[in-house]
Amino acid sequence: MKNQLLYRILARYYDFIFSSIRDFKKEASEVTRLIQLYKKSLGNELLDIGCGTAEHFRYLSKNFICTGIDTSPSMLAIAKKKVTKAKFFNADIKSFNLNKKFDIIISISVLAHLKNRKELKKAISNMSNHLKNGGVLILDPSINQQSLKTGSPYLSIYDGNDIKIARATIYNKTGKKATFDMHYLVAKYGEKKITHLISPHKLMLFPQNEIINSLKEEGIKSIRVINNWSKNRHTLIIASKKSI
Numbered sequence: 001m002k003n004q005l006l007y008r009i010l011a012r013y014y015d016f017i018f019s020s021i022r023d024f025k026k027e028a029s030e031v032t033r034l035i036q037l038y039k040k041s042l043g044n045e046l047l048d049i050g051c052g053t054a055e056h057f058r059y060l061s062k063n064f065i066c067t068g069i070d071t072s073p074s075m076l077a078i079a080k081k082k083v084t085k086a087k088f089f090n091a092d093i094k095s096f097n098l099n100k101k102f103d104i105i106i107s108i109s110v111l112a113h114l115k116n117r118k119e120l121k122k123a124i125s126n127m128s129n130h131l132k133n134g135g136v137l138i139l140d141p142s143i144n145q146q147s148l149k150t151g152s153p154y155l156s157i158y159d160g161n162d163i164k165i166a167r168a169t170i171y172n173k174t175g176k177k178a179t180f181d182m183h184y185l186v187a188k189y190g191e192k193k194i195t196h197l198i199s200p201h202k203l204m205l206f207p208q209n210e211i212i213n214s215l216k217e218e219g220i221k222s223i224r225v226i227n228n229w230s231k232n233r234h235t236l237i238i239a240s241k242k243s244i
């Protein structure tokens with residue numbers, strides 16, 4: 001519920017702010033390269049869990065038959081308008097059942113929204129149930145938080161013609177949890193007032209071995225880890241039920 005609130009506020013600014021700190025085209029092309037390298041199943045059906053505004057589908061939908069799920073209706077509304085040939089469902093990583101299996105499952109920056117190990121196990125079990133034999137599962141648990149230290153200020157800016165956004169926080173991490181308020185100042189063409197939004201973040205930074213152990217418990221034993229796989233991104237875990 002809290003996530004829905006977070007992304008209801010964020011959705012309309014998500015693409016502006018994240019396009020200034022991430023390179024979705026490059027991320028999609030790296031994901032494509034890894035799929036070509038590791039996928040052994042013959043199909044091209046791709047499921048993105050926590051697809052958000054479908055920025056990756058803008059590129060991935062050229063080569064793959066794309067389905068996205070997300071819990072945020074506001075993010076999904078943008079995704080549906082953006083990539084009309086993809087299918088989208090409002091569904092939760094912890095409980096979804098699409099009654100089919102995919103050649104590729106990706107989930108980028110979503111696992112950090114889960115609350116605990118039990119939820120992580122449930123999510124991984126659902127992903128495993130939807131993955132074909134020889135299919136690949138590509139997981140990026142969270143943004144690169146390695147470099148972020150408690151108390152350090154953080155700022156990102158989107159400087160468009162008709163909209164300017166400043167996004168700032170003071171990072172706070174306790175144990176495996178990062179808890180901080182992200183402040184947005186939005187100045188829009190034609191508006192008299194600047195909008196100030198505060199979006200609370202509560203992220204779970206699962207250690208890599210917890211994710212890998214959960215995958216192994218699901219019978220997914222063929223696992224590769226790639227570090228610093230893209231700008232501002234940290235770890236990508238690639239897994240398959242067949243050896244890769």
Ligand SMILES: C[S@@+](CC[C@H](N)C(=O)[O-])C[C@H]1O[C@@H](n2cnc3c(N)ncnc32)[C@H](O)[C@@H]1O
Binds near residue numbers: 069093109
């Ligand atoms: C940081 S965004 C990442 C979106 C996209 N994957 C990307 O890389 O731009 C996290 C997304 O996960 C979704 N999300 C959060 N918790 C979820 C859950 N339990 N099941 C499915 N989606 C979830 C949010 O609504 C949001 O769209």
